[in-house]
Amino acid sequence: MKRIALFWIAVCILFSMPLPSVSAEDAVRIRMASTTSTQNSGLLDVLFPAFEKATGGRIKVDLIAVGTGQALEIAERGDADLVFVHAPELEEEFVKNGFGVNRHPVMHNDFVVLGPASDPAGVKDAHTAIDAFQAIAKQKALFISRGDRSGTHLKELAVWDKAGVNPKGEAWYIEAGSGMAAALRVAEEKRAYTLSDRGTYLNYRTRISLGILFQGDPALYNPYGIMAVNPKRFPHVHYKEAMRFIEWILSPEAQSLIASYQINGEQLFYPDARGN
Amino acid sequence: MNLLCHGVQDAVRLILSLDRSLLDILLLSLRVSCTSVLFGALIGISLGSLVGLRHFPGRDVIITLLNTFMGLPPVAVGLMVYLLLSRSGPFGVLGLLYTPAAMIIAQTLLVTPIIAALTHAAVTGVDPLIGDAAKSLGADSLYQGFAVLRESRYAILAGVIAGFGRAIGEVGAVMIVGGNITGSTRTMTTAMVLETGMGNFELALALGILLLMLAFLVNMGLHLLQGRGY
Amino acid sequence: MMTHALQIQDLRKCYGGLEVLSGCSLEFEAGKVHVLLGPNGVGKTTLLRILNLLEEPTEGVIQFNGFKEDGQDGSLIRREITMVFQRPALFKTTVYRNVAYGLKLRKVSREKIRERVGEVLDLVGMSGCAGREARTLSAGEAQRVALARALAVRPRILFLDEPTANLDPYNARKVEEIILEIKSRDQTTILLATHNLFQAQRISDRVVFLYAGRVVETADTRTFFEHPKEELSRQFIRGEWI
Incomplete structure (x- = not known):
């Protein structure tokens, strides 16, 4: 008995030993707080290696992908070095309150209104996003909302607000309380309308029968901004390295990488920093 | 159904191809869970036997607390540990946030009450005559405690197994304090969440199957050990 | 006197x-x-x-x-002093370890323990059962082992x-x-x-x-x-x- 116990303790200790690290540890690791949808788009898997190559492997970016609100909260507590999110109003407030500095627009993608091919509310014929949403409300057609206070959800609420509709509590308005992928699944099952970011939709296009019924209104643009965490407020942050990343992502090299990033043959992001 | 089949196929393919990054994720999962269970067992068994063997004021409160904490939501524990380890928190200077160490701390907190509560139940289930017999044969109260513990070792082991099950399958806490960083704090469960979010349901399922197999192996080892008793 | x-x-x-x-x-x-x-x-x-x-x-x-x-x-x-109870209250281990328990607590050497355990098992008519698991014993055998366990420490x-x-x-x-x-x-x-x-x-x-x-x-x-x-x-x- 004693011998077996000792054996297991040995096994546990073995596993608790730090693993030999494979990467060169003289690299500075900077921590970027971003959103799950950014991570899920796959763009960062292209950008990070390119950046690390550009710095000769001296800077490595660790991505913390969470909800928009959580990403900003993490940065406000000094637990990240830079923030890359898509919530302009919250970003402005973040900078105004002295948590962030050097905010720059990086790129945008857009949201699309998805629905069943039969299009019971006639969203196809709408001229603006507001028209489209009003048509859905008028028909009392089923609509799936993320309902999770994510960037997408906030955007959807903003459009409802402008359309003068308060859908909360309506029988046709379903709050899924989940991520985009799950919300798409629900919309597909219920043959309902929903608002999705284009990237997730493109990833899913082959697996669902829902199609894009409305797109292109600038009100549905989804601008991404980047900013460094204020080193005056949090002296421990890697400000210099964070600025290095910001400068790089605004550079023509990175901007053209963003423009050429495609999912299923379609462009996903439109660079916004060309003028800089 | 189709998705399940694909999941199983993908799992087999993953195991056959077992690449470096998957191996890292797998080992990190094991390392974090095993270490947490080790610490949880050290603290939990001591605490559980203390409240099981000794009578002192406040003991009932501790037992009730332990039983309640068995149901602690991982997200709540994760959040608490996050706030403690955050740069703005009391232990921020240690810089432990978003490291495996932070994940181990969170999981230890999750696992300890389970092991402690089940140890307490195991110890109180032992025939009181066993302790008397040990004392009659010359054991002091420490050795008397050991005798009772040894008597309930298989039930205690069941508690450790339950603790391991909770640790290895848990995602809420490690996600918050680990951050699911590629190549440093990604575990099997957080990888599953990531793949699910990206719509790669088959891959997520495959990871789940792999995790299940891993847990099966560890549990089989523990069960063999337990099996010697009966 | x-x-x-x-x-x-x-x-x-x-x-x-x-x-x-x-x-x-x-x-x-x-x-x-x-x-x-x-x-x-x-x-x-x-x-x-x-x-x-x-x-x-x-x-x-x-x-x-x-x-x-x-x-x-x-x-x-x-x-x-020591005591034998109404129920054997044997530890979940072998007969040998049960009988040796009190001697181990007294830090008796391994050879002396082996010798003494052999003696008392012989006395209670259980020699040859040292390797058996206590839980496999019948009630009578278990009580005799319990007696052997108590006698092993030579109580006064x-x-x-x-x-x-x-x-x-x-x-x-x-x-x-x-x-x-x-x-x-x-x-x-x-x-x-x-x-x-x-x-x-x-x-x-x-x-x-x-x-x-x-x-x-x-x-x-x-x-x-x-x-x-x-x-x-x-x-x-x-x-x-x-």
Whole structure:
């Protein structure tokens, strides 16, 4: 008995030993707080290696992908070095309150209104996003909302607000309380309308029968901004390295990488920093 | 159904191809869970036997607390540990946030009450005559405690197994304090969440199957050990 | 000159408001078999547990060989006395480890332990069973191993609490024989609680008859059974309570 116990303790200790690290540890690791949808788009898997190559492997970016609100909260507590999110109003407030500095627009993608091919509310014929949403409300057609206070959800609420509709509590308005992928699944099952970011939709296009019924209104643009965490407020942050990343992502090299990033043959992001 | 089949196929393919990054994720999962269970067992068994063997004021409160904490939501524990380890928190200077160490701390907190509560139940289930017999044969109260513990070792082991099950399958806490960083704090469960979010349901399922197999192996080892008793 | 292995004075024990022992005063002569006789529930077990230092008396004095039982001497005395219970209470391990337990606590060397375990297993007729798991033993075998476990540490006083109550007549007889054997071989002082008149007659030198937490009568076994002084004793011996 004693011998077996000792054996297991040995096994546990073995596993608790730090693993030999494979990467060169003289690299500075900077921590970027971003959103799950950014991570899920796959763009960062292209950008990070390119950046690390550009710095000769001296800077490595660790991505913390969470909800928009959580990403900003993490940065406000000094637990990240830079923030890359898509919530302009919250970003402005973040900078105004002295948590962030050097905010720059990086790129945008857009949201699309998805629905069943039969299009019971006639969203196809709408001229603006507001028209489209009003048509859905008028028909009392089923609509799936993320309902999770994510960037997408906030955007959807903003459009409802402008359309003068308060859908909360309506029988046709379903709050899924989940991520985009799950919300798409629900919309597909219920043959309902929903608002999705284009990237997730493109990833899913082959697996669902829902199609894009409305797109292109600038009100549905989804601008991404980047900013460094204020080193005056949090002296421990890697400000210099964070600025290095910001400068790089605004550079023509990175901007053209963003423009050429495609999912299923379609462009996903439109660079916004060309003028800089 | 189709998705399940694909999941199983993908799992087999993953195991056959077992690449470096998957191996890292797998080992990190094991390392974090095993270490947490080790610490949880050290603290939990001591605490559980203390409240099981000794009578002192406040003991009932501790037992009730332990039983309640068995149901602690991982997200709540994760959040608490996050706030403690955050740069703005009391232990921020240690810089432990978003490291495996932070994940181990969170999981230890999750696992300890389970092991402690089940140890307490195991110890109180032992025939009181066993302790008397040990004392009659010359054991002091420490050795008397050991005798009772040894008597309930298989039930205690069941508690450790339950603790391991909770640790290895848990995602809420490690996600918050680990951050699911590629190549440093990604575990099997957080990888599953990531793949699910990206719509790669088959891959997520495959990871789940792999995790299940891993847990099966560890549990089989523990069960063999337990099996010697009966 | 009689030597007393153990003396008690005015021993009282209460559980809550319930008095289980009320003012027992007794002397137990060294090297003899003393039987605590009485029906179930008169305080025999409680008395033995107190004498074996498993429980504290509410009041009263216990003297071992003239030592006063206090915190310091307690641990020394602890090593010289031991007890066998109504149930074997064996540890979930092998017979060998069960019997060796008390010796290991006393830091006896490995060879000495092996030797002693062999001796006592032989004494209780269980030699050859050292490697068996305790849980595979029959009730009679288990109780004999429990006896061996107690004897292994060479106690000067051995307490036995209804050791044969759960055994068949064959095993009960075996246990009695072992008790008589160790009495003559090691001059061990033995206190045995029983409700069994015949057992008391077979093995004891002295009888302490207890009733309702009180000592009714103390006498040599022969005297007690042939000329009981008290009316209660007479009734019990005539089997009127059964």
